[in-house]
Amino acid sequence: MKNGMKKSLAGLSAALCLIAGASAAKADVNLNGAGATFPYPIYSKWFAEYNKMHPEIRINYQSIGSGGGVKQFTEKTVDFGASDAPLSDYELGLVKDPSTHIPTVLGAVVLSYNLPEAGSDLKLTGPVIADIFLGNVTKWNDPKIAAVNPGKTLPDTAIVVAHRSDGSGTTYVFTDYLSKVSHTWKGKVGTGKSVSWPAGLGGKGNEGVTGLIKQTPGSIGYIELGYALQNKLPYASVQNKAGAFVMPSIESVSAAAAGVKMPEDYRVSITDPDGKDAYPISAFTYLLVYKKQADGAKGKALVDFLKWAINDGEKLASALYYSPLPDSVAAKVNQTISQISVAP
Amino acid sequence: MKGDRIFEGSTRFFAILLILIVGAISFLLFKESLPAMRKFGWQFPFSSVWDPVAEDFGAWPFIYGTVVSSVLALLIAVPLSFGVAIFLSELAPPYLRTPVAFITELLAAVPSIIYGLWGLFFLVPWLRNSVEPFLIKYFGFLPFFKGPPYGIGMLAAGMILSIMIIPIISSISREVLQAVPNHQREAALALGATRWETTRMAVLRFGKTGLLGAVFLGLGRALGETMAVTMLIGNRPEVSLSLLAPGHTMASVIANEFTEASGEIYLSSLMGIGLTLFALTLAVNSGARFLVWKVGGKAGRE
Numbered sequence: 001m002k003n004g005m006k007k008s009l010a011g012l013s014a015a016l017c018l019i020a021g022a023s024a025a026k027a028d029v030n031l032n033g034a035g036a037t038f039p040y041p042i043y044s045k046w047f048a049e050y051n052k053m054h055p056e057i058r059i060n061y062q063s064i065g066s067g068g069g070v071k072q073f074t075e076k077t078v079d080f081g082a083s084d085a086p087l088s089d090y091e092l093g094l095v096k097d098p099s100t101h102i103p104t105v106l107g108a109v110v111l112s113y114n115l116p117e118a119g120s121d122l123k124l125t126g127p128v129i130a131d132i133f134l135g136n137v138t139k140w141n142d143p144k145i146a147a148v149n150p151g152k153t154l155p156d157t158a159i160v161v162a163h164r165s166d167g168s169g170t171t172y173v174f175t176d177y178l179s180k181v182s183h184t185w186k187g188k189v190g191t192g193k194s195v196s197w198p199a200g201l202g203g204k205g206n207e208g209v210t211g212l213i214k215q216t217p218g219s220i221g222y223i224e225l226g227y228a229l230q231n232k233l234p235y236a237s238v239q240n241k242a243g244a245f246v247m248p249s250i251e252s253v254s255a256a257a258a259g260v261k262m263p264e265d266y267r268v269s270i271t272d273p274d275g276k277d278a279y280p281i282s283a284f285t286y287l288l289v290y291k292k293q294a295d296g297a298k299g300k301a302l303v304d305f306l307k308w309a310i311n312d313g314e315k316l317a318s319a320l321y322y323s324p325l326p327d328s329v330a331a332k333v334n335q336t337i338s339q340i341s342v343a344p
Numbered sequence: 345m346k347g348d349r350i351f352e353g354s355t356r357f358f359a360i361l362l363i364l365i366v367g368a369i370s371f372l373l374f375k376e377s378l379p380a381m382r383k384f385g386w387q388f389p390f391s392s393v394w395d396p397v398a399e400d401f402g403a404w405p406f407i408y409g410t411v412v413s414s415v416l417a418l419l420i421a422v423p424l425s426f427g428v429a430i431f432l433s434e435l436a437p438p439y440l441r442t443p444v445a446f447i448t449e450l451l452a453a454v455p456s457i458i459y460g461l462w463g464l465f466f467l468v469p470w471l472r473n474s475v476e477p478f479l480i481k482y483f484g485f486l487p488f489f490k491g492p493p494y495g496i497g498m499l500a501a502g503m504i505l506s507i508m509i510i511p512i513i514s515s516i517s518r519e520v521l522q523a524v525p526n527h528q529r530e531a532a533l534a535l536g537a538t539r540w541e542t543t544r545m546a547v548l549r550f551g552k553t554g555l556l557g558a559v560f561l562g563l564g565r566a567l568g569e570t571m572a573v574t575m576l577i578g579n580r581p582e583v584s585l586s587l588l589a590p591g592h593t594m595a596s597v598i599a600n601e602f603t604e605a606s607g608e609i610y611l612s613s614l615m616g617i618g619l620t621l622f623a624l625t626l627a628v629n630s631g632a633r634f635l636v637w638k639v640g641g642k643a644g645r646e
Contacts, residue, residue: 167604
């Protein structure tokens with residue numbers, strides 16, 4: 001009896017050795033990443049598609065939020081990070097090893113509203129949006145809104161402002177825009193992933209704000225383009241720097257990115273850009289990678305994936321309401337990726 | 345003999361482990377909140393500013409929101425729960441007793457996000473379109489019912505919390521009442537007391553401390569509830585007397601802002617709020633345990 005058990009144990013361990021040996025021969029590579037929730041749909045699509053072509057490479061991504069992603073990237077507990085807002089100089093200083101931002105796709109922040117009387121072609125300007133979110137404009141029939149919507153009769157309904165209650169890249173982009181177009185906003189509130197809101201109700205996540213807008217007559221809030229489209233909420237066209245009223249769309253966001261002068265480290269804000277076709281409230285989202293890859297197999301897999309994502313993966317973006325990188329930026333990013341050094 | 349020693353040793357180990365875990369949690373919360381305490385000092389719990397851009401933080405709106413929403417929940421839930429408990433233990437015919445008790449306890453098992461969704465899609469429109477306009481029209485002179493009827497706000501949060509704590513309070517109260525010895529009731533009845541007098545003088549008076557314990561356990565849940573409250577309270581760090589105005593709670597602000605909080609002081613302030621909430625719920629729950637223990641019997645060991 002005892003002997004038999006020993007034999008079967010020996011057999012079992014031999015089998016285990018075989019399995020381990022087999023997988024080592026196939027050289028499975030597991031890449032781990034963490035960060036922003038906003039690009040999660042496109043990233044998970046990319047990882048799944050890439051895994052179909054290269055079954056030995058598995059990329060795990062935890063969409064725990066940019067803050068957590070940056071923290072884990074700084075502590076080197078992940079192979080790559082992801083963030084909606086570019087890292088500040090202070091945050092970048094905490095990252096010990098040289099690293100780089102890789103812009104992947106662009107997203108637009110739109111102003112959705114619940115006011116059937118306004119139809120689906122409400123127009124807003126930067127200063128008016130700032131006044132609404134500062135709580136200075138409190139009625140829909142305010143002369144400031146009427147002035148940019150000639151021919152529209154808006155009702156005497158109270159404006160209910162809806163904003164994000166959780167920290168988010170979306171809030172960062174939106175407040176970054178407002179700080180550029182309104183001195184009062186810059187002085188009183190400022191730019192950040194969460195800010196001290198002068199007015200309104202807070203909802204958790206894009207879905208929370210979407211829910212608030214749907215539920216509350218007279219409300220206006222900022223959400224990502226995809227959420228407005230999926231929930232069939234109307235959204236406003238916004239006046240850009242050139243004076244044109246532009247609807248947010250895949251194209252008008254790419255136009256905003258194409259007009260910007262791109263610095264070497266990609267840390268750039270593209271809100272309130274030049275160009276008459278550019279939608280003014282949009283931003284890049286980034287992957288964070290180390291410039292020197294110490295693990296050869298992992299490093300090679302990561303670089304190959306990035307190349308594929310920037311050149312082929314971009315084509316999958318618009319179906320998920322993200323704007324692909326404009327060609328000028330993609331060319332530059334390709335160059336940056338090829339400069340990542342991988343240990344042999 | 346040897347088996348006994350192993351048994352005793354291992355159970356003792358687990359018991360001590362539990363105490364160590366509680367200690368470790370408080371130590372970590374304390375340690376992590378030190379930078380905020382150092383920067384803001386005693387102002388931290390009393391300051392109403394919450395400005396992540398300027399890195400200026402105070403916990404008062406969150407403490408206020410947590411306490412007010414929980415007290416509001418108790419005001420609604422306690423009379424209802426006691427009614428349910430008294431009916432089930434004193435009045436209900438046996439064929440009704442088991443199913444009703446079962447369903448009340450089932451309510452406790454509903455995940456809080458379901459309550460939140462129900463609140464957002466049913467309770468909030470109802471409050472906004474019917475209840476709040478009524479309150480503003482007839483009671484608008486009171487400071488508690490001022491402002492526009494958003495639907496979302498302190499009142500919605502308090503109401504959803506009350507629904508969530510009714511099963512806890514009512515099922516524990518029922519057990520407390522059932523633990524009241526029958527000779528208490530018989531003695532009162534023998535003296536010619538009516539059913540209501542029996543319940544009031546013999547049963548409720550006897551179970552007083554246990555009932556208080558049930559209330560405190562409900563309060564403990566209300567204080568720490570996060571998801572449903574976040575969906576309904578409006579998440580606005582502002583202290584307003586009006587129940588129609590949006591508010592914020594300690595649990596909500598941590599759930600909302602922790603993931604994206606960057607900067608030492610910001611994180612540390614959130615930890616400070618966590619420490620405050622931990623201390624508050626710990627105090628409330630130990631109070632409750634103590635009271636329930638004092639009653640002893642079946643309910644005491646729940």
